[in-house]
Each structure stands twice: as C-alpha cells, then as structure tokens.
Amino acid sequence: MTKLGIAALAATLWFPNAAYAQVSTPADARDADTLLIAPCTGCHTATSxxxxxxxxxxxxxxxxxxxLKTGERSSTLMARLLSGYSDADLVRLSNALSTLAAPSDSYADHAN
Amino acid sequence: MPTKRTTLKYLAATGLASAAGCATLGEAQAKVVVIGGGFGGATLARTLKQAAPTLQVTLIEANPVYNACPFSNLVIGTNRPLTAQQFRYQNIAAAGVEVITDRATDIDASSRTVSLASGDQLNYDRLVLAPGIELDFEAIPGYNRSATEAAPHAWQAGAQTTLLRDQIRAMREGGTVAMVVPDNPYRCPPGPYERASLIAHYLRVHNPRAKLLILDNKDNFSKKTLFMQAWADLFGGLIEWQGLSDGAAVAEIDTTSQTIYTDFDKVSYDVANIIPPQRAGRIAQLAGATDASGWCPIDAASFASTLLPNTYVIGDAAIANAMPKSAFAANAQAKNCAIQILRSLRDLSPLPSTMANTCYSLVNPDYAISVAGVYRPQQNRWQPIEGAGGTSPQDASIDQREREARYAEAWYDTVTQQVFG
Incomplete structure (x- = not known):
C-alpha cells in the first residue's frame, strides 16, 4: 500500500464519525451561532x-x-462580505451578535 | 489588569461567551496543548480557556515577545516603531492559559506527548498546531539562512524588519531595491505588494531617483489591478514589476556581488528583499502533520489533521484552500476550531460553518485597498461562495481609500487587543 493510501485509510479509522453534525439540539444551535459570528468578531468587538x-x-x-448587503446603506467592505450570507444567516447573525451584549455577571452565568 | 468588565468585553469580543454549556467530565479534565503563539494559536488558547475554564490549556511558544507581521511593512516604509508590532503573553497567562516559553521539538501522536527543547514532556488530549511558516532556504540557490543578513527576507517580523528598513534608508542615492516574491501559496498573499508600495512611499520622498524592481515568480497576484493603478498614480515609474512571463523567475542570488540571476538576465541591486518559498512551521513537519506539499492537510470543516489523530491545524500552516494565509483568517479559524475541539471532547461531530476573511493593504499610510472572501466547506475543501467577496472597487474615491486605511488600523488595534490585550 502506498504511503498516501495508508494515510487515507488511517484517516478514516481515526475519524469514524467523519459525517458532520446537523443542528439538532439547543447546544448545537448555540455552537452554530458562535461559529457563524467567528469571523465578524475579528473586527466588531465591544471595544473596537x-x-x-x-x-x-x-x-x-x-x-x-x-x-448593507443590498447597498441601500453604503459601505467600503460590508456589502462584499454580507453577499456571502443568506437572509436566514443575517437573522442568526443579528440575534447572536446582540445576545453577546446582554449584561451578565460572569462566564458561569452562561454555562449549563 | 483583567477585571470582570474586561473579561466580559473579551467574551463579547470573541463570541464564545455562550458556547461552553454542558461541560462533560471528559471535557473538565481534558488537556489541550497549543503549539505556536501567533494570531492563530494565541487566539485559540485564549478563547478555549475563556469558553471552558475547567480545561487545562497550555500554549507553547519559543519567543517571549511576539512580532506581528500585519502592519510591519509600515515599520519598513514609515516611522512606525517595531514596538508597535510587539506583544507579550502575560495577559494570556493571566486569563488562565499556561504559557510555556520553549520550543516544541517532537510529537508522539500514539502516546499523545509533546517534547520540549528543555527536555520536558507534556501530555495532551487534543493538540493544536499553529506553528506558522518555515522559510525554505534550499529553494533559491545562494539564499540560505546566513544570506539573510545581507539580503533580509523580513517575512517573519522582528530584527529582519528593522534590518531591511535600515538598509533601505542607508542606500545610495538613485540605488535599486530588488524584491523577490515567491509563487503561491505563501503567508499574506498581498503582503509583498503592500511592502513594495510602502518602500516606494519612502523612496519617493527621501531617494526619488531610486528604483524598486519586483521579480515575481508568478504572473498574477492579489489585488494586482488595484496595486498597479495605485503605483502609477502615486509613485510614477518608481516601481517596476516583472512576472514569470517576463522571465523574472529567480535562478540564483549572489549576495557578495549583489546580483540576482533570473532565467535570462541578471540584475544588480543595492538592497535586496528576498521572500523565499515557504512551508508549514518545522514542528508540523517533525510531527508528520505535513504532506508532500510541505503544508498540513486538514478536514476542512473541523481543522482536524488528516494525518495525526487528536490534532488540529490552524493558520498559515494549514491547507485551507481558498482561505488565504492571513492573520484575519488565523484568528477566525482559531475561534471556529475552539468550538470543534469542545464538540470533539463532548463526543459531538464537527459542525460545518461559513467563514470569512478580510485583508487590507496599505499603498501609503492614508490609502488602503482590501480583498474579502466568504467561504464554505464543500467536498472537504474551503471553497469561496460565488458572488461574495472581491476587492475594493477600481473607481473608488480617494476618500474611500482613506477610510479603508483607517479601518485597516482599527482592525489591527482590535485584533491585537483581542488576542494579546
């Protein structure tokens, strides 16, 4: 067996659940929203x-x-970025980003 | 000092505040070791610890001071001090990450052990490789590590950055700066052309008869039309660009006679900036996480190595296909990967998500252009979403160019504060 062949086989063995998850629980939905806003928070933070x-x-x-997506409001960059997101994505983005601003005492309030 | 308020701001900044519910026993006891304290590794270590405080997160970085590459071209072409690029790890340590200043020398995936130069060994449940790049000092005959004093690469920021700056400032009147630029893939695709712009910005005022010659080992480059237009508008004929089809492929460099030999010609220079081809950082190679290309193949959606179990690769070292090797991408990948690691520790499958990148390039300190992309994992590759992204418009006003310059600064301040502040 070639080296690449072994690597390919090994990869399947190491990732028996190579299938990706669908959002099926509230925890999945939270993770999905956190993933969706990951690139946004490179620029848009509470202190930026x-x-x-x-x-x-x-x-x-x-x-x-x-x-911003339609260009009704002008921007240098945001129209280019938002054109990669569906309207359903925009709904999730706006909810997830707004939730982050909610007052909270500590991380512990978010756990569980 | 991290206060409750700044912690909240940080959580808000990274978006991971709500991501760590339902901690399992396995997660609570888990050890995650991150190798490499750049934009990818430092972001990942910090966000993971913030999201799941019971995790034991260790960051291994060889250098006590980080020299950021984004904006380092301003150090070369303007009066920006190198200290504006420098960050330490004390705030990451204060956030609960164990920071070890040492070099990882070996990884044993079967025993899940990292060996350090000090002789210490660390065990891990999950390993993150974020080692950035290694410069290939065998790729260009005549350009080895000892040649970097005479002809700096300045592609890993720090002493090389100021060395190149000082050589340009000391250059004779009317001299020639030669830049050698590699073929793709390499760190920061538009970076060489931003650098050329900012060197020209300096020369135009301080050495106006000087020339800047770019010898490029490819025919197309990021934001080419915008750069070419800006160079003509701002610098006259100061910058000359030659691509592969012009015969610019570099065959050899002789730093003693200060000569660059291309396939058909030779060029005498006064100052040379040689950016050699690159591959994943050395520890990724030693670990066996790289393929024949020299970079690390990953499962696109999760950033899991396809070659090593329990291992993830983010940032420049990873093969992320259409996503460029940029600090912005590394920062975003780190936040994504942190979630995928937490899911893995809870025996949950990876959750594919959309990702995005933005790269600003400064043509001068008040004139910037940008390229953006939005990506999705499809057929296990990061593919661009059609119709999204692209560059700044060619007909943008000078006011828009200036606004992009201010946004570029704001991005740098924001992301460095988020990661190191």
Missing part, C-alpha cells in the same frame, strides 16, 4: 473603534445588515 454591532437591538441590527 469599528462599528459596534453590540449597541444595536437585534431587529435594528438585522435591518442594518440587510441594508
């Missing part, structure tokens, strides 16, 4: 001088994201 997405209620943020 870039637009503070956390200052918006979800419905206002959703309206803003839709307007």
């Amino acid at each position: 001088p870039l637009a503070g997405v956390y200052d918006y209620p979800p419905d206002e943020l959703l309206a803003l994201l839709r307007a």
